[in-house]
Amino acid sequence: MKINFKMTAIAASVLLTATGCSVSDSSNEDLAKKDQQIERLNQELQEKNNALAALNATPGASDKASVANSLIPPNAELGHCYAKVLVPAQYRTDPVQRLIKEAQSKIEITPATYKVVEKKVTIRQASSKLIPVPATYKSVTENIMVEPEKIELVPVPAVYKTVTESVMVEPEKTELVAVPAVYKTVTQSVMVQPEKTELVAVPATYKTISESIMVEPEKIELVTIPATYKMQSEQVLVSPAHTEWKKGRGEIEKVDHATGEILCLVEVPAVYKTVTTKVLDQDAYTKEVKTPAVYKTVKTRALDKAPSSKEVKTPAVFETVTKQELVTAATTKQVVTPAIYETVTKQELVTPATTKEVVTPAVYELVTSNVLDTPAATEEVKIPAICKMVKTRELDVPAKETKISIPAVYETYDTSVKTAEPYLKWQEILCETNTTEDVVSKLQLALQKKDYSITQIDGVYGAETKAAVNAYQEDQNLNKGALTLETLEKLGVQ
Numbered sequence: 001m002k003i004n005f006k007m008t009a010i011a012a013s014v015l016l017t018a019t020g021c022s023v024s025d026s027s028n029e030d031l032a033k034k035d036q037q038i039e040r041l042n043q044e045l046q047e048k049n050n051a052l053a054a055l056n057a058t059p060g061a062s063d064k065a066s067v068a069n070s071l072i073p074p075n076a077e078l079g080h081c082y083a084k085v086l087v088p089a090q091y092r093t094d095p096v097q098r099l100i101k102e103a104q105s106k107i108e109i110t111p112a113t114y115k116v117v118e119k120k121v122t123i124r125q126a127s128s129k130l131i132p133v134p135a136t137y138k139s140v141t142e143n144i145m146v147e148p149e150k151i152e153l154v155p156v157p158a159v160y161k162t163v164t165e166s167v168m169v170e171p172e173k174t175e176l177v178a179v180p181a182v183y184k185t186v187t188q189s190v191m192v193q194p195e196k197t198e199l200v201a202v203p204a205t206y207k208t209i210s211e212s213i214m215v216e217p218e219k220i221e222l223v224t225i226p227a228t229y230k231m232q233s234e235q236v237l238v239s240p241a242h243t244e245w246k247k248g249r250g251e252i253e254k255v256d257h258a259t260g261e262i263l264c265l266v267e268v269p270a271v272y273k274t275v276t277t278k279v280l281d282q283d284a285y286t287k288e289v290k291t292p293a294v295y296k297t298v299k300t301r302a303l304d305k306a307p308s309s310k311e312v313k314t315p316a317v318f319e320t321v322t323k324q325e326l327v328t329a330a331t332t333k334q335v336v337t338p339a340i341y342e343t344v345t346k347q348e349l350v351t352p353a354t355t356k357e358v359v360t361p362a363v364y365e366l367v368t369s370n371v372l373d374t375p376a377a378t379e380e381v382k383i384p385a386i387c388k389m390v391k392t393r394e395l396d397v398p399a400k401e402t403k404i405s406i407p408a409v410y411e412t413y414d415t416s417v418k419t420a421e422p423y424l425k426w427q428e429i430l431c432e433t434n435t436t437e438d439v440v441s442k443l444q445l446a447l448q449k450k451d452y453s454i455t456q457i458d459g460v461y462g463a464e465t466k467a468a469v470n471a472y473q474e475d476q477n478l479n480k481g482a483l484t485l486e487t488l489e490k491l492g493v494q
Helices: 002-019 028-057 061-069 437-449 463-476 485-491
Strands: 081-087 090-101 104-110 113-124 127-133 136-147 150-156 159-170 173-179 182-193 196-202 205-216 219-225 228-239 242-247 263-268 271-282 285-291 294-305 308-314 317-328 331-337 340-351 354-360 363-374 377-383 386-397 400-406 409-420 423-429
Touching (some): 090 271, 104 285, 136 317, 182 363, 228 409, 423 485, 437 463
Parallel strands (some): 113 294
Antiparallel strands (some): 113 386, 127 377, 136 363, 182 317, 196 308, 228 271, 242 263
């Protein structure tokens, strides 16, 4: 907070110096420029305050800052020498995984299995043929009228009794005289056998057809196309960018003999190395390969023209028969005889004369003829198909695709992660007041045993010894900037 007050006081003094006391005499342009300058200084002050707040927020940062900014070492003892030394940054080693081989997958194909199956193949299709069934006849006997029935009138004489009187001896009488029928002889054709129509079967015709029969069905196989890979180079972080304190350029840069060396905070860039890895370019996949079906040519007998039937007419059979045909039917005619009168003994009519009908029955003749009983027809007879058993390969279990995941391969390596920033610290050191040639000689001998460049053990803490001490402190990650008692203890120098 003291630094904040100092910065505020400096900013205020700069403003007073820049503005002076005659604000009222300045022009509007000068006021605008001064306002801009005040705003800029306020921004710089705010940035410094933010940086100081961030430093104070680090654990132990306030204590470190107070030690680094103090002009005298805390808890100093008489006869001891102290100097501000640089406590190096602290690092920890963390394991880091690096991808060597990406996760991928491969496809395993279980091929399809086939089984031999006997399949019935039709060589000749089922068909049918029409067989003619002839008509059947039966004998029928029937009466054919040769002479029709005729009726004749036969006169019946009157019956008389004798009566003597003067009367008509013979009365007028009318006689019925039979007039016989008149016939004529007619010759005509009588149908003995009627006209008939027969169905005559026309047999079916066949033709030979060459037919392709599938012996082995079309099959689809899954072929695996392997994955392709490509080499890919990438930059892998070996050491992250960090800052470290470097010693100043020489004694001339000391502020005074009490402050020690001036140290510079230098940014060390990150170190990368190029790693070439084999990465998946295209995943493995499968594609379908079709094997065409295998066919076999089989000749079969196929129906060309179906069986049919046609009608064949047999004309009727006639026979010439001669028979009497009535031209004029038999009748009677009245013949009138006039009466004769005389006185005589006469016969008195008891019963008048009449005529009676005498029926002459018709004359029939038995004629036997063939009458159609069942008309001619055709009967359909089915011809079964002819089949043959053929062995074919049939898919039993289809091909199966199994995807197997191959996990990624990683490599574990150690990387340094900074856990604490370097800072300045007061620490007890060897100086001209508390060192001897013997101690320096032991120091030189210890450094020489550890293979540091010491050409002469002379007990003088010169530039060569100082460079060797700095190198040792750097290698051992010790506080550096001066010959500390910690360094002597590490080397085993009493």
